[in-house]
Amino acid sequence: MENREINRMAALTIVSMGFFMVTLDATVVNVALSSLKMSLGVNLSGLQWAIASYTIAFAAVLLSAGALGDRFGPKKVFCIGVLLFTVASLLCGMAQSLPFLVFARVLQGIGAALQVANSLSLLQGIFTQPAERARAFGVWGGVGGVAIATGPVLGGILIAAFGWPSAFYINLPFGIFALWAALKTIPEMKVTPRQIKPLAQLLIAFALGALAWTFITAGTVGWHSSRVMTSAILCALAAAGFVLLEAVSASPMLPKGIFRIRAFTAATTVGLIINLGFYGQLFVISLYFQQVKAYSTITTGFALLPQAVVMAVTAFYCGRAVAKTGPGVPMMVGLSTTLTGLIWLMFTHSTSSYTAVLVPMLLVGFGMSATAPATVAVCMSSALPGQGGVTSGIINAARQSGSVMGVAILGSFLGNSTFTLHGMHLALAMTVPLYVLALALTLFWVLPDFGLTYSSRA
Template identity: 40%
Template sequence: MDRQSASARSPRLALLAASLGFVIICLDVTVVNVALERIGKTLSVGSTGLEWVVNAYTLAFASLLLSAGALGDRLGARRVFVGGLALFTLASIACGLAPSASVLIATRVVQGIAAALCVPSSLSLLNTCFPDPTARAKAVSVWAGTAALALGAGPVVGGVLVDRFGWPSIFLINVPFGVVGIWLTLAHAPDSARNAARHIDLPGQALGVISLAALTFGVVESGRLGWESPSVMTGLAGFVVFSALFVMVERQQPHPMLPLLLFRIPAVNVTSVVGLLLNFGYYGLMFAMSLFFQTVQSYTPLEAGLAFLPMTAVVTVANLVSGALAARFGYRLPMVVGQALAATGFFLSFTMIGAGSSYLTITVPLLAIGVGVALAVPSINVALLTHIDPPYVGIASGVLNTARQIGGAIGVGVFGSLFVGTVSDKVSGLHTAAMIAGGGMVAGALIAIVVLKRAGASIDLRPSTLR
């Protein structure tokens, strides 16, 4: 590309493109929930089919993040991001026009595949567009903030769209955002470096997808069937077996999909563990509190969505603050402080959330949790980008986002399995889950303090040393 066209690029518009792609991907995680009743009536599908309308997306998304990250490193982040966003847009149209539940579930799988292509490559785009660490930290906070806003606004947006325009509108709304995101990416995002020396690792790809699919299936189904279910146990056992095979194969491959030496970098391990713990608590809480508002406090689905708006607002602001803190003090401070604040919120929920608690009382721990998680999430992305060479940002981002997706799925499974029985049992189960999540936040903060080097420290990661 010539100098003039390169100089006409705007990193801010490239950030907007990456954020738009992330927004519609995250929106589809929560927006579908409020449309399930209408979908069930229109397509004549039962509860199991409706669960798979949600789970098909999660399963495909979580299973393919590693492979998609490696593909982005090989082919270039911009190319993979645009391809993923185009596929997501087309799949959204197919979802909105689906004539039956089976077609809708199939197109939701395609959406999940496309989402997996977009997420690691969107982070790689930011790494390329913002080489300055300070600017990159702020960009990552905006990227994460828009995603958090989409997740929190999903139930409200879904409720309004379903009431006014019918359930297909929750999918068709993605189309204009996808088109604009593709155009902005092509116009303003530079073509990132490609690691063409990395060959396609078909055995590693296959085993990675199978192991992650088995884990995601087991965890997702645990909420419906229970952890002792043969299907759930088979899924978890399959994850163990295929993960062991995956590690064995990757050790022998001359060009592995996932270079295992990446895990010698403390930032990779810390961000993955912290990301898993953050999503475990946050997604588990969002799931359980949505049920709490509706089944314990008799809110309508729309009222339950509106109940999360204060939390959504502070999460968006806290994400932006996190970027400023990371730019000035390094990534470790917001990571540790955020987890400490989230832990405080989880522990407060033990005493402040009950069947007869007022909305204002319930909001206090929710705000603490939301702000804490929002402070920590951008910092783990900044920490990862700081310590990874550009040719491996895609696969490293795939590792982090896979860990986060696994954490979220486990959180929903654990919180869901504990939130059962009578009203008293549900509240008690919510308290137990909150204490577990709070303990996880404390553990994550301690890991970040002890394992991570001083903020801003760099590690020499030469691609030639990776196998």
Template identity: 40%
Template sequence: MTASLPTAGTRRSRAVLLTVTCLGQFMVLLDNTIVGAALPDMQHRLHTQLTGLQWIVDAYVLLVAMLLLSGGIFADRFGRKRVYLAGVTVFTVASVLCSLAPSAGWLVAGRMLQGVGAAALSPASLALLASAHPVPQERVKAIGLWAGISGIGLAAGPVAGGVLTEAFGWPAIFLVNLPIGLILLLVGVRHLDESRNPNAPAIDIPGTVLSVLAVGALTYGLIEGGAVGWTSPVILGSFTAAAVLLAAFVVVEARSSAPMLPLRLFRQRLFTVSNAAMTVVGFALMGSSFFFSQFFVYVQGSSILRAGLQTLPVTLAMVLVSPYAGRLAARHGFRVVATSGLALAGLGLLTLGTVHADTAYGNVWWRLAAVGVGFALTLSPLTGAAIQSVTPQEGGLASGVSSTTRQIGAVLGVAVLGAIVRSRQAGGASFETGIDNAFFAAGAVTLVTAAVTGLWLTGSHPTAPSPTEAARALPKEDPAFGDAPVQGDRG
């Protein structure tokens, strides 16, 4: 039986839906890269040190990483429209609170609330879009538009952050979310249709709580260790607590009938290696990006606006190259493309470790572009490899786990590379030397991972799934780099 053609009203409603979901994801992605440009101004006006800046970034990423999988399940169980609008509301209110923060501590609290909103908004927006396009081919096209349009937020962030911060100060980067959020709420309440999956799995509350506490305790120890002392009781206690909580998480997930992270998936070598590599991608990309604007402002003496423009090659390269990574993987295999991307990104980070105060920008931008191109080549193939290692019915879950591991890597990257910079400064080295060492460390870890994927990411040439399987297992975008899962019903 042939499918009926969509009516004009249906086309209009789908156009509104696509606009609303794209704009919501655009806002979330914009907030990732826009903050980096404002970090120097935050440090100056809030009188905070490197540790405070790390928390401003990691508080957001930590909550997104730990709640992303649960956000998709919430949307399926309680209504995608309801969860989407709730996420928009929380994110918008949190953005206003961030703009009004009188201290770094208050800003960190606001960023945590933003993370909660993003973890609900992002997967719900994609679930709404998928459920409105039941035909696989139409769904793939709609998700492609959603990913491409909303992904512009990544590239716009550094420029918008530099312009707004230079003109009005760092609070303006959060206030820009207010009109967007209000538009989304007004249009969404009137025009979005509700949908849900009555067969969605139960929410793994113990697993979610333990994962947040475990990664939070580890992050606290890594960020505060340089300031408090690595052998101090509070730091040793945080690392011990992280180990105990992680062990408890493993036990709970192994016994749960509906775990947020099914441990059995890691019995597949392809799944384990691809997710381990994805963790390193988050670690190296987010950890190094944390220092890009700070390098240009504090080491090379650029203005905040100019620094925002100078960091643009990374995100621009990712936006331009990412759409082609999947095609290259389909032709040459996941292993070849992912390994090449990791090697290019690792070499780019190593060359950034040799940049100094007097290095001309003409000799810097191509290093940043190499990092962006390299990581753009890894994201889709590594997610695709993880999806191929499981059954088609578990494709969405595998994509979600891949997104989560990358976000965890991002949290640890900011914490660990920041600890390297602080340790070098504590030893008498300059801030420039500390940043160079951080870039070297990120590059070395990325190159080692390239070697690992080259050796162990075997059996990873893409197969040709049916259109239904392709739509079901399609990698999704997330708030940090572009991939978020849709849990349960996908239309």
């Protein structure tokens, strides 16, 4: 029994390490924005693509990544993801142009998707009791919080000392160790025959790419541009095609009936909204510090550190809170706190003190980490037997789609080559109605089923 518990903790550590890499990479790049702008000679839209290309690939592949894990085994697909992510990190550091960097970032995103979708599936199989699973998800989310905490500071120090490529090279030792340890430690899981849908995968990837292109290009040339209108139409057509294909398919990519579960639908939507708000805020505030306050990369990293520390601590304790109270209460508290912080940030100006910006940032960080593990717990508790991988893929795809939309949509308000405070205020304001919607969904669709007692559905 003792050896079994040691093996479970070792597997949790390795799976969380993979998530650490993925999250570290997302946050490190934000403090490299000014360095990338000068080194590669790109404008604001180019910086958006350096971030969005990763999250587009991440979000687009997550659904198939979960299905691949169900079919071939989550351990095997997880290890392939770690390998691909590590190699792609090397290519990112070697990039000499924006197109090559975007290409390497896409490969990174694919590797990240293979890891993350199957990490939750592995944890679901290893930790079978709802309460202990909630704690494991809390640890997993907490490790992501640690990555968010260390990423900006570590990135700032590395970039100042060795240049922006080091922000990607830092993944190499983690990736090599995680792959070796995963092969030795993580147990094999039962596989479930599941068809892979390449056409559906292409449609959802195209829709996400067109969505990002629409908002990023609109921020550069305006909404009146024929390119923007064409991209928006193509996005809508691809999304409609995906929905139609799923409706008529005998074995759709998304399990039939999963979205009829109200709590699952609500938690998935909330997952999208919280990532949109948080990563959009992170992109905006990082640019504010670097272009308005003229902070260096190291100073920017330390400026972002307190928010990330709060996120790391909150995520660890949130898993325990979910196990005791159910996911609904942490979701309500987290969303309310984040909404307060985002509204507060709307009053930031060029003369605002660091403390005046820090307090609402801390509220946003606390709210994000209080909400995220709870949404995962709701979704994974709604999974049917043999569908852990695809269910994990759905919630993570929703969250990463939110990340894409956050950078693309909020970034479109900032201007073309010059960051504007007016644009920043508008960008933050557009998140307010989304969080009101998230609160309503949680109140009416999550709390009735996942309120003060944790559901035993798993």
